[in-house]
Amino acid sequence: MSINRDKFGALLFLCLALIYGFYVGDIPLLFGDEDAPFNARTLPNALAWILGVVSFIQLILPANEDAGSLSDAFRGLKWRRVVILAALMVFYGLTIRQLGFPISTSLFLMGGFYTLGERRPLVLVLTAVLVTLAFWGLLYLMGIYLTPGDFFYYLGWISNDA
Numbered sequence: 001m002s003i004n005r006d007k008f009g010a011l012l013f014l015c016l017a018l019i020y021g022f023y024v025g026d027i028p029l030l031f032g033d034e035d036a037p038f039n040a041r042t043l044p045n046a047l048a049w050i051l052g053v054v055s056f057i058q059l060i061l062p063a064n065e066d067a068g069s070l071s072d073a074f075r076g077l078k079w080r081r082v083v084i085l086a087a088l089m090v091f092y093g094l095t096i097r098q099l100g101f102p103i104s105t106s107l108f109l110m111g112g113f114y115t116l117g118e119r120r121p122l123v124l125v126l127t128a129v130l131v132t133l134a135f136w137g138l139l140y141l142m143g144i145y146l147t148p149g150d151f152f153y154y155l156g157w158i159s160n161d162a
Contacts (some may be wrong), residue, residue, distance in 0.1 A: 014052060091107075102148060
């Protein structure tokens with residue numbers, strides 16, 4: 001029995017759901033939230049269960065004959081793009097503290113959009129900056145403060161006095 005790419009993908013996502021669901025219990029809760037109907041673990045638990053159930057259903061359903069073999073699944077991938085996007089994620093993780101959320105996220109999005117084929121500079125910059133600022137503002141409205149980064153402290157634009 002050979003496994004096609006649909007079944008392989010479902011198996012990978014089922015493993016991801018199981019691992020993710022296992023670690024949901026490590027999410028710390030605020031005092032008194034243990035019995036609350038909605039807490040920090042509620043959405044991750046729901047996501048793990050939904051992903052697990054959908055993946056399991058995909059595994060037990062009859063195989064799609066048009067899916068092709070597993071070796072065919074990897075043949076058409078654009079590996080160069082995958083490596084560039086992975087490098088961008090590493091860059092983002094390494095620079096978010098120094099450059100801050102707005103700058104590092106904007107650079108990450110611009111690089112990702114460029115890698116995926118967008119070449120118009122105005123669209124690259126405007127989309128990345130507007131999405132980043134909108135998300136940053138939304139987080140601020142929800143009471144989640146993300147520091148702008150050490151770069152702004154070095155420039156003297158933001159005081160580090162607490």
